[in-house]
Amino acid sequence: MPQGVFVTPHPEVRLKNAFENLDGVCATNVLLHTVLSLSFCFVFMIINLFVGIHMQIDMDTIEVSNLNRQFLFRQSHVGQSKAKVARDAVLRFRPHISITSYHANVKDPDFNVDFFKQFNVVLNGLDNLDARRHVNRLCLASDVPLVESGTTGFLGQVTVHVKGKTECYECQPKPTPKTYPVCTITSTPSKKVHGNLHFHFFQLLLNISPKFMMIVCTFAVCTLHCMGKRPTFAKLFGDKNQENDLNVRSSDAASSSQQAEDVFECQNDEGIDEYAKRIYDHVFGYNIGVALSNEETWKNRNRPKPLYSRDVFPEEPSQQNGNMDKNCATDDPLSVSAMASLGLKNPQDIWSLLENSRIFLEALKLFFGKREKEIGNLSFDKDDQLAVEFVTAAANIRAASFGIPLHSLFEAKGIAGNIVHAVATTNAVIAGLIVIEAIKVLQRDANNYRMTYCLEHPSRKMLLMPVEPFEPNKSCYVCSETPLLLEVNTHRSKLRDFVEKIVKAKLGMNCPLIMHGPALLYEVGDDLDKDMAANYAANLEKVLSELPSPVTGGTMLTVEDLQQEFTCNINIKHREEFDEEKEPDGMLLSGWTQAPRVEKDDNKTVGNGGSSTSNASSAMPVEAEEDDDIEFVPTGKKRKVGEISKATNPNLSDVADDDDDVLVMLDGENLDINKKKKLQ
């Protein structure tokens, strides 16, 4: 690689002089993964440092809400590819720079180890954990240094990862975003009734954060209960707020499943208004009624109130409570809006129960009236106005039932859409810090690599706090190839479960290959021959102990992702029983120990016996599936690093890991929301 080492006379003038010296280097290549903020590409080109920049941006197109900080974009660019527009903008200011842009997903197989090997450094500005892990592995495999970053509101950080020298991005577990994958509201999937119109109910997939949106979960839960399905989402919340613990179980779930299937089907002669009200009554009235019949649940909790449309709506002779004409004017399905139809203009308003109920009915009607084709295939999208209205209304009505405060559409959208709040200023600061680290990396100035944290409130007078990187975690399964342990019922769990829930979800592999000794149990690929593909498909449906090469207690599986060039060994331990609530997957992955963090500089070694990490080197396995949805969280998160006494490591990734202090900046109502976003 065309990169020299620079020796400069004064250590203190190193940074500036070095960048001047690098002018002569012929091909310094930088790979930029950028989604959220593109501040730093400006800084880059200004320095005229980089002769070749490969800019890789994901599949996103530009939205209006990006414009408040992604300043390479203008209003006129909305809808266009971010990659392309960014490249054009950069070239306008620095016409002689070499930029290639890719409007693609960073996980695309084209971006393999060979691709990565072209670069001197990789800079990430991604917005999800999954992609970050993927890039981390590729950087390890290709031995290219990685500068990672993240921002949320006023907080941010920049970290440097160099194989063998520092921790990799996954050495310290990152909390995965809370998701409630089973919050679907759906009728029986794909059942055809001959000759009848088959009205499917709504299918929503929601990424939800605590408290408020748990209401929506329960909305879904109750519906599902009545259909005989068991909720499989992870624990939503602790016991602290009893009124919100809504693991409602109907005592006769099984028998009501048949009945429930019919509920969501529109009867032949039913008008849309009737149908909508019937659904309302069923979901908000009947379901609650059924839940209330299970006395056990309500011993220590406030009983919810069933809500029926006849009670909520005043006597109205006319069935039309909205002006559908307002929505006729446009053919664009995405601009259809219940709010517009009902004349409710301000998304910041908190609607009354009546208004919410009206929105609910109106939204239902509009879906069936204007977007009929999509029904059955709808999924939640925060930019789908009608979907947001529907979810807000539904959640609010449920909240009203349980006596929980209602929220505005604006707030609900933020929560349900998992919107990351973002401002230009923090991004600018982080961008500057990224560039500074990138320059150090290019100079191979390893002693000066820093992890820098941008705080909202100063700690020991510091708003920007640099910390020396730690050495790699010897028990990191990604960079140190430590084997993991999986407890599973080998007679009950199928290979499919293992692949979906462990290999893909927990281990973050996209294209896994699974071997048991020399036996290839499963792999993904375009070029598989028919027999092999059939073989694998069959294997997926078998329980582990009945695979061609039986997987039982005491055996070891090797899992690999060829693109990430990442291998992981998993020891299998058979266990009969699993707690339905705590371990809903029926599998437990562990073996991840929080190694004592050792600084690169030996003089500042964190004491192994010190107060920092509670489990130090004793092999205390940490449960991968914690109650609070945080995966791989070691029991001792606190560490002391030299003079930096701020205890928690503000690993922000893509989750709003807010300190209490962050709340200061918001209006009264918003205060509660962000409190709820705080990770347990």
Added chain:
Amino acid sequence: MDGEELTEQETALYDRQIRVWGVDAQRRLSKAHILVSGMKGTVVEFCKNIVLAGVGSLTLVDSREVTEEALSANFLIPPDENVYSGKTLAELCCDSLKDFNPMVRVSVEKGDISSFGGDFYDRFDVVVISSCSFATKKLINEKCRKVSKRIAFYTVDCRDSCGEIYVDLQNYTYSKKKLDETDECQLQYPSFEEAVTIPWRALPKKVTKLYLAMRVIERFEEAEGRNPGEISIADLPGVLKLKKELCEAQSFNESHVPDALLERLVSDTSEFPPVCAILGGILGQEVIKAISGKGDPLKNFFFFDAIDGKGIIEDISNPNPGS
């Protein structure tokens, strides 16, 4: 935007930041008038930030022409000589900034900032100056303090790969929400003159050396009648001599102001772009806090040095402020 409610357009554009600081703060931003002088890299970054944030208006002052150095750190100047020749820095930046957010009124004020009368400042809520001499900083700070409506005053300077921000909010009261209660906080800021004349011995122990070094350089340029930044390695002996004099006059230990740091500051006066971004970002946040009246403002100096990577707040004020 003079109406009370945010327009639909504003709500859509500012959605992500409203989620950070709330609708009320956004409204106040849209009514705020900012004056900025000295369009170098750091200030340009700051301007970009507040224009994106959606302030009411931004007035630029800088009648200098484009130079090589300006081009390298100022990304608002189109690199085309046909475009930039004949125009002042303020004019060029104005054109570019308007483009970032058409909802903000960006304009140019011609002339030298130090010549504007006191009533000129009446219409501004925030004043940010950069590339100014010691005397000019004092002068403008005083003028701002005389205005009856409180003006938030800031200076920002970046030399080589480090920089300084100074904040003066005079008597500042703001509300802070902690859990369920709201605290009323009050801070008293010293004027620029008051702050920098505090004897060095009275400063917080371990005060960042950058503060001291900046003051020495400032005094030197003042004494020699130089424009800010008009200094070179050839001046080092003079600077070191001045440092010695200043320290002796205050009975202050010379070693607290490292020679190496001074050498660095005189050798390279051009701004390092990543540091501009960092300072411009921090300053942007501060101004937004001051306008919205929310959040702990910085008191009263901020320093960043890329060499050690620390962003430090120093409180340089008298412990018992007199009236």
